[in-house]
Amino acid sequence: MSGDxxxxxxxxxxxxxxxxxxxxxxxxxxxxxxxxxxxSKSVGQSDGGGESVGHASGRxxxxxxxxKKTDLTDSDIAHxxxxxxxxxxxxxxxxxxxxxxxxxxxxLMNWGHDPVA
Numbered sequence: 001m002s003g004d005x006x007x008x009x010x011x012x013x014x015x016x017x018x019x020x021x022x023x024x025x026x027x028x029x030x031x032x033x034x035x036x037x038x039x040s041k042s043v044g045q046s047d048g049g050g051e052s053v054g055h056a057s058g059r060x061x062x063x064x065x066x067x068k069k070t071d072l073t074d075s076d077i078a079h080x081x082x083x084x085x086x087x088x089x090x091x092x093x094x095x096x097x098x099x100x101x102x103x104x105x106x107x108l109m110n111w112g113h114d115p116v117a
Contacts, residue, residue, distance in 0.1 A: 013077055017069055020080035023087040024112035028065045031058055034109050043106045054110035057083065061112040087113045 026034065034040050035058045044052025060079055067076065090108050099105045100116055108115055 013072070016077050016080050016084070017072070019084045020064070023084045024061060024065065025117050026109065026112050026114055028062045030114075031062050031065075031109075031112055035059065035062075039106050040110055043103045044110055052110065054086075054107055057086075058110045058112060065112075083111055086111050091115065 035055060040055060040058070041052075044054035046052050057079070061083060064072070064076055064080060072080075087108065090104070090111070091113075093104065094115070095102060095104055105115055
């Protein structure tokens, strides 16, 4: 029995790719420039290695943005899902007022999403 498991998997990958492209609104260059700033390095939770999880994710996001869709691995797709989940959760926690100079915005930007763009 052949089933359509492959088609379902392709659809999931395509959906994840689209959601990732929607969630990440920074270009690879803009994200790379941002990650080099002190503000970028000042936010996020560290896993003990010094660099925050979001900062490390930002470096991986740059790699993902520069890859062709056909070259994405299962690990890449899993990280894309993680990014989409983070951005969606974090956007729901938007503080009131001007968010331009907030840790909330800086954290989101580490994950490739600038909420004031």
